[in-house]
Amino acid sequence: xxxxxxxxxxxxxxxxxxxxxxxxxxxxxxxxxxxxxxxxxxxxxxxxxxxxxxxxxxxxxxxxxxxxxxxxxxxxxxxxxxxxxxxxxxxxxxxxxxxxxxxxxxxxxxxxxxxxxxxxxxxxxxxxxxxxxxxxxxxxxxxxxxxxxxxxxxxxxxxxxxxxxxxxxxxxxxxxxxxxxxxxxxxxxxxxxxxxxxxxxxxxxxxxxxxxxxxxxxxxxxxxxxxxxxxxxxxxxxxxxxxxxxxxxxxxxxxxxxxxxxxxxxxxxxxxxxxxxxxxxxxxxxxxxxxxxxxxxxxxxxxxxxxxxxxxxxxxxxxxxxxxxxxxxxxxxxxxxxxxxxxxxxxxxxxxxxxxxxxxxxxxxxxxxxxxxxxxxxxxxxxxxxxxxxxx
Amino acid sequence: xxxxxxxxxxxxxxxxxxxxxxxxxxxxxxxxxxxxxxxxxxxxxxxxxxxxxxxxxxxxxxxxxxxxxxxxxxxxxxxxxxxxxxxxxxxxxxxxxxxxxxxxxxxxxxxxxxxxxxxxxxxxxxxxxxxxxxxxxxxxxxxxxxxxxxxxxxxxxxxxxxxxxxxxxxxxxxxxxxxxxxxxxxxxxxxxxxxxxxxxxxxxxxxxxxxxxxxxxxxxxxxxxxxxxxxxxxxxxxxxxxxxxxxxxxxxxxxxxxxxxxxxxxxxxxxxxxxxxxxxxxxxxxxxxxxxxxxxxxxxxxxxxxxxxxxxxxxxxxxxxxxx
Ligand SMILES: Nc1ncnc2c1ncn2[C@@H]1O[C@H](COP(=O)(O)OP(=O)(O)O)[C@@H](O)[C@H]1O
Ligand SMILES: [Mg+2]
Numbered sequence: 001x002x003x004x005x006x007x008x009x010x011x012x013x014x015x016x017x018x019x020x021x022x023x024x025x026x027x028x029x030x031x032x033x034x035x036x037x038x039x040x041x042x043x044x045x046x047x048x049x050x051x052x053x054x055x056x057x058x059x060x061x062x063x064x065x066x067x068x069x070x071x072x073x074x075x076x077x078x079x080x081x082x083x084x085x086x087x088x089x090x091x092x093x094x095x096x097x098x099x100x101x102x103x104x105x106x107x108x109x110x111x112x113x114x115x116x117x118x119x120x121x122x123x124x125x126x127x128x129x130x131x132x133x134x135x136x137x138x139x140x141x142x143x144x145x146x147x148x149x150x151x152x153x154x155x156x157x158x159x160x161x162x163x164x165x166x167x168x169x170x171x172x173x174x175x176x177x178x179x180x181x182x183x184x185x186x187x188x189x190x191x192x193x194x195x196x197x198x199x200x201x202x203x204x205x206x207x208x209x210x211x212x213x214x215x216x217x218x219x220x221x222x223x224x225x226x227x228x229x230x231x232x233x234x235x236x237x238x239x240x241x242x243x244x245x246x247x248x249x250x251x252x253x254x255x256x257x258x259x260x261x262x263x264x265x266x267x268x269x270x271x272x273x274x275x276x277x278x279x280x281x282x283x284x285x286x287x288x289x290x291x292x293x294x295x296x297x298x299x300x301x302x303x304x305x306x307x308x309x310x311x312x313x314x315x316x317x318x319x320x321x322x323x324x325x326x327x328x329x330x331x332x333x334x335x336x337x338x339x340x341x342x343x344x345x346x347x348x349x350x351x352x353x354x355x356x357x358x359x360x361x362x363x364x365x366x367x368x369x370x371x372x373x374x375x376x377x378x379x380x381x382x383x384x385x386x387x388x389x390x391x392x
Numbered sequence: 393x394x395x396x397x398x399x400x401x402x403x404x405x406x407x408x409x410x411x412x413x414x415x416x417x418x419x420x421x422x423x424x425x426x427x428x429x430x431x432x433x434x435x436x437x438x439x440x441x442x443x444x445x446x447x448x449x450x451x452x453x454x455x456x457x458x459x460x461x462x463x464x465x466x467x468x469x470x471x472x473x474x475x476x477x478x479x480x481x482x483x484x485x486x487x488x489x490x491x492x493x494x495x496x497x498x499x500x501x502x503x504x505x506x507x508x509x510x511x512x513x514x515x516x517x518x519x520x521x522x523x524x525x526x527x528x529x530x531x532x533x534x535x536x537x538x539x540x541x542x543x544x545x546x547x548x549x550x551x552x553x554x555x556x557x558x559x560x561x562x563x564x565x566x567x568x569x570x571x572x573x574x575x576x577x578x579x580x581x582x583x584x585x586x587x588x589x590x591x592x593x594x595x596x597x598x599x600x601x602x603x604x605x606x607x608x609x610x611x612x613x614x615x616x617x618x619x620x621x622x623x624x625x626x627x628x629x630x631x632x633x634x635x636x637x638x639x640x641x642x643x644x645x646x647x648x649x650x651x652x653x654x655x656x657x658x659x660x661x662x663x664x665x666x667x668x669x670x671x672x673x674x675x676x677x678x679x680x681x682x683x684x685x686x687x688x689x690x691x692x693x694x695x696x697x698x699x700x701x702x703x704x705x706x707x708x709x710x711x712x713x714x715x716x
Contacts, residue, residue, distance in 0.1 A: 291478030294441060295492050295541075296467030309482045384482035386525035 010067040013080050016126040017064050020087055023119025024056065029098050030112045032164070035353050044090070044116045047097045059086055063127075077131040081139075084127030085146045091120040092150035095163065110164035112355060164355040165362060168344075176344070180363060183340035186333055187326040190262055194269030194322060199315065201270070202277025212278060219271040227264065227329050231336045234260040261338035265329055269322035276318025280311030313383045320375035327368045331360070393548040393581050394419050395440065399449035401605075402435050409435040411605035412449070417598070422575065422582040423610075424596035426589060427627075432605040433585045437551050440583065441470045453549065468495055471542030471580075475554040477534045479526040485511070485537050486522040492545040510540040513577075515570060532563040539571070543578070550582045556591070568594055589628060593617075593639055601627060613639055618712040633710040634674055640709055642676055642690050643669030646699040666691055669698050677706050 024044040032039035045053055063083040066076050098111045128147060132140040155166070169176055205212040225233065238260050242249040284307050292306045334342025344360030347353075380388070395417040402410040410432040417423045425433045438444040439451050442463050451458045458466055479488050489510055490503045498506070511518040514536040526534060535555060542550060556564045556571075568591065575582065586592055592599045593613045600610040601624055608623050609616065616624065617632045628635065646669070667676050667688040676688060686703040 285476075285478070285481070287474060287476035287478030288480050289478075290443075290474060290476075291472070291538075291541075292480070292491075294443060294467060294472035294474070296464040296469075296495055298464055301495070306480060310480075386482045386484060386527060 010076065010130075012130045013063065013067040013083075013127055016123040016130070017060060017067060017083075019119050019126070020083075020123035021060060023116040023123065024060075024090075026116050026119070027114040028094055028116035029114050031098065031102050032110050032112050035110075035164070035355060039112055041114065042098060042101070044094055044120070047094050047101075048090075052093070056086075056090060059083055080127045080131035081143050084124045084131065085143065087120045087124035087127065088147045089150050091117065091124075092154050094120075095154060099163075110167050110355070112164040113358070165358045168353075168355045168359045176359065179339055179341055179343050182338070183327075183330055183342075183364075184367075186258070186261060186265060186330040186338060186340055187323070190265035190269055190326050190330070191319070191323050193262070193266040194273050194326075195319065197266070198270045198273030198318075198322075199277050202274040202315075203281065205274065206278050206281040215274055216278070219274050222267045223271045227268065227332045228335065230264045230267065231260060231332065234264055235336065238263075256337040258338045260336055261330070261333035265326050265333065268329055269326050272318040272321040272325070273315075274318075276314045276321075277311065280314030280318075281307055283314060284310045309384060310387070313379065313387055316375065316379045316382060320372060320379070323371045323375060324368050327364065327371055331364060393454045394452075395423075395549065395581055395583065396452040396455075397436065397439070397449070398452060400436070400439055400446045400451060401448045402432075402439065402444055403447045408605050410439070410446070413602075413605075413607050414449075415600055415607060415610055417581055417583065419581055420579040421597045422584060422595060424592040424599045425583065425585045425602060426587065426592040426599055427602035427608075429587055431602045433587075433602055434553055436602070437553055437583055437585050440549070440551055441467050441472055464495075468492055468545065469547050469549070471545075471547040471550040473535075473538050473542045473550070473552040473555040475557045477538040477558075479529075479534055479537060479541075481526050483526075484522065485516075485524045485526070485529075488526065488537060489541045489544050491541060496545055506544060507540075510543060513543070513574060514540045516540075531559045532567060535559060535567060536570075539574075543574075546578075548580060550580050552582065553585045554587070555584075557586070557588075564591075571595065590635070590638075593635055603627075614712065634677075636712065637673035637677055637706065637710055640673045641669065642667050642671050642673065642701055643692075643698070645673060645705055645709060646690050646701055665689065667701060668693055673706055673709055676701055680706075 026043065027041045028044040028047065030039035030041050045056075048056060059082075063079055066079045094116075095111065102109050102111060124147060128143050132143060201215055205215040222230070235256060239256075288306055288310070289302065292302050297305060330338075330340050331342035331345060334340050334346055341360045341364050345357050345364075348356030348358075348360065397413045397415050400410060400413045401408060413432070413436055415423070425436060427433055435444055439446050440453070440458065442458055445459070453461070453466075480491070483491070486504075486507045489507045493503045493506060507522065508518040511521055516533065516536055521533070521537075526537070529537065535558075539552075539555065542552075556567045559567065572595065584592075584595060593616075596613055598610060599613055599616050601608045601616070603623055609619055609621055611619065614636065617628055617636045619625070619628075625632070665679055665683045665685050665688040667679055667690055669690050669692050679688060680686060680703060688701045690698040690701050692698050
């Protein structure tokens with residue numbers, strides 16, 4: 001036990017190496033003649049061949065050794081970054097080679113991703129993210145560029161066209177863009193709405209225990225209703241409302257479509273936002289408040305100069321959680337006719353076409369990751385460095 | 393500025409936290425409020441900056457009833473230091489110290505200069521500490537910043553509620569000594585709350601002993617230790633005579649009782665032990681006991697013979713004869 005502690009085995013990159021090996025030796029993709037047939041499985045190491053394959057193995061072994069032994073932090077990170085970038089490049093090379101193997105037969109021949117196709121970029125993300133933690137800003141930027149260049153190259157010169165998801169995309173480019181915009185709009189407005197209601201709700205609740213219990217009880221109950229059920233629950237009353245008041249109807253309020261989706265998403269986002277505001281304001285140390293009051297701050301000054309900045313890390317974390325959740329929840333909105341990326345997913349499910357499902361899921365994941373990163377950036381910017389040590 | 397409680401009381405429900413408290417603090421004096429926990433010290437203190445409003449009676453600052461002064465205005469001109477320090481964790485040290493000047497809308501340059509001056513005053517090098525975050529300060533450093541923050545706008549009145557209560561004894565002594573130094577340069581009216589009698593005796597011009605919300609006695613430290621009131625005798629403890637000796641220095645005593653006679657030593661023979669004039673009488677007693685002597689030679693810190701200190705001197709001082 002003590003030995004392990006002293007040597008400090010790096011568990012995260014170890015996992016990444018494991019994932020990369022499974023991906024490299026397992027099935028990388030299936031070559032198919034069209035959307036539904038099973039196709040022929042190909043493996044990563046079969047595609048690479050002698051020289052490159054050996055290089056990959058050596059790099060993998062090196063990473064493994066470094067992760068297992070306690071070397072200097074800098075060299076370690078360098079190896080991890082390099083291995084991470086390499087993983088992504090390998091994926092690109094494998095993809096191109098798989099595309100070249102593809103016959104011209106069939107109506108829409110394609111390379112359908114299997115575990116290896118996902119595992120290698122996954123390992124790459126883990127390695128780069130891990131090595132980035134202590135790296136200076138410019139290096140983390142360079143890493144990202146190094147990792148993204150092969151992806152862009154492949155798609156820009158058309159060699160990525162063989163990938164099944166890409167083919168699905170080619171078939172419905174315009175529709176895809178529309179749904180993407182609808183999706184973004186849904187979740188952005190839901191978060192805006194939830195912020196406008198949730199923040200003041202949380203702030204008011206933190207002034208009074210009774211209101212706090214009420215608010216918490218309400219948002220908790222909303223959260224326990226499954227999203228699909230909530231959409232369903234909202235349909236009936238909203239339909240009734242729009243029938244009773246033509247004005248509302250002309251404003252777009254109906255039992256199906258954007259209105260109930262937006263309302264449901266907003267209600268969902270309320271919990272993390274309101275609750276974190278309450279927790280944040282409760283976290284403000286009493287002596288700081290006492291000192292502020294004692295030095296002659298007015299109520300308003302006390303709020304804006306002390307309570308708000310001290311609660312901010314919690315509030316922004318709440319917004320982050322709510323946003324990431326809303327990106328996912330907005331997919332369900334397609335069920336009640338609100339559109340969004342959910343359309344592709346549910347169509348794909350209906351047609352038993354995994355490639356189409358992926359066309360909905362992949363941008364969804366990307367969006368969630370970007371939103372998460374974006375908020376983390378905002379938190380780093382907006383929160384006083386005096387507080388970052390505890391919160392992040 | 394003078395300060396006065398006039399028949400001030402504070403009731404929380406049926407409980408009287410402070411009961412008919414009357415006391416005056418002359419301008420520039422340091423009053424220590426001392427007493428057992430829960431006796432109403434903090435409540436009395438917070439009446440001054442109106443963090444507590446008295447149920448009856450009033451508080452006067454320079455003869456003005458504080459309830460007639462706008463509350464934020466009043467507080468911005470009274471320094472306030474609390475035991476938990478209460479630094480703002482999201483502001484660095486300079487921003488913390490500049491908090492009151494910012495409330496008073498001083499310009500940036502003036503605030504910056506003032507912050508440096510104060511950091512210097514409390515013994516923290518400005519270059520090392522201005523940008524430090526409160527989370528990274530030790531208890532003693534944090535409390536220095538707390539004192540600097542309270543002094544920032546140069547308030548004529550300073551309120552301190554057990555300011556050194558949360559630091560270790562060694563640091564506490566350093567902070568007490570520095571506080572005495574700072575106070576001698578800035579003549580402010582100070583009210584200092586503590587439950588530590590030694591601290592009260594060390595720092596106070598006047599000590600007010602409270603019990604159960606009432607003022608039991610208020611007197612200069614030397615007199616207080618002679619007070620015959622049973623509560624005070626109990627509070628000061630059986631070693632109060634030693635506490636008295638601890639307050640007085642050898643130099644003061646021989647100046648008072650024995651004219652400096654560089655020639656002879658009188659008839660009690662030549663003492664062999666030496667004691668520095670800046671030592672306390674308590675230390676002198678200890679030395680005498682240790683050496684088995686009834687007198688010591690007093691020497692100045694530079695080594696000059698200043699006179700002789702005898703056991704009689706100690707007995708007189710311990711009993712409070714001929715002392716203010
Ligand atoms: N806000 C309050 N509500 C109710 N009781 C209080 C409050 N503040 C103080 N007390 C009570 O008043 C008494 C005196 O308190 P305090 O002035 O803080 O004492 P000290 O500072 O001498 O320890 C204590 O018994 C305390 O419990
Ligand atoms: Mg107290």
